[in-house]
Amino acid sequence: MIKIGIVFGCFIPMHKGHESLIKRALDENDKIILAVCGYQADRGRDFIDFETRIRLVQKMYENDKDRIIVIKIDDKKLGLDGTFTHENWVLWGDELFANAGISPDSAHFTWYTGEPSYVDKLGAIYPDHTFTLVDRQVIKTSGTEIRNNPNEHENEINSVFLEYLRSTGKLK
Numbered sequence: 001m002i003k004i005g006i007v008f009g010c011f012i013p014m015h016k017g018h019e020s021l022i023k024r025a026l027d028e029n030d031k032i033i034l035a036v037c038g039y040q041a042d043r044g045r046d047f048i049d050f051e052t053r054i055r056l057v058q059k060m061y062e063n064d065k066d067r068i069i070v071i072k073i074d075d076k077k078l079g080l081d082g083t084f085t086h087e088n089w090v091l092w093g094d095e096l097f098a099n100a101g102i103s104p105d106s107a108h109f110t111w112y113t114g115e116p117s118y119v120d121k122l123g124a125i126y127p128d129h130t131f132t133l134v135d136r137q138v139i140k141t142s143g144t145e146i147r148n149n150p151n152e153h154e155n156e157i158n159s160v161f162l163e164y165l166r167s168t169g170k171l172k
Helices: 016-028 050-060 086-100 116-125 143-148 159-167
Strands: 003-009 031-038 068-074 108-113 130-133
Touching: 003 016, 016 031, 016 108, 031 050, 031 086, 050 068, 050 159, 068 086, 086 116, 108 116, 116 130
Parallel strands: 003 031, 003 108, 031 068, 108 130
Antiparallel strands: none
16 A cells, blocks of 8 residues: 655745655655645745745645645635634545545555644544654754744755745845
C-alpha cells in the first residue's frame, strides 16, 4: 500500500523548522499532502497574505509535483471560526482529502504535527492513520518572532519566502 504523509500549517513564513518537517515526511513516505491553511484576513495578512503563501509554497515544490501535493484549505470558506471542535476537524479533514483528490482510506497515512491536541482530535477521526508528534524546536525561533523581526531571523526563512520578503521591502 502506498504511504502518504500529511503536513499542514499556515507557513507565515515557511522556515527551516517547516522544511525539516517536510523533509522528514518525504523521507518516510512515497508522497505527501502539504496543506497551506488559513484565510485571506488571517494573522499573517500584513506579513505574507494567504494567497501569496499558497503561491510561494507551490513555487517551492513545482519540481516535485510527483511526490508533493500542495493544497489550499481556506478556513473561512469552510465556515471555521478558529475553534478546534470535533465537528470542525471533521469538516477540515474532509476538505483536505477532497482538495488532494485522495480518499482517507486509500493509502497508509501518517500525519506530522507538533501539537499534541491535534493528534488527539485527528486520531479520533482517523483511527487507522498514524500520527507522528514532532519536536517543534528544530529552530528555537517561532514564526511570530520571525514576523516581528525578519531581518534578525533571515537565516531561518526559506529562500523562496526570503526572495518575496525582499521584493516587498519587508526584509532588507
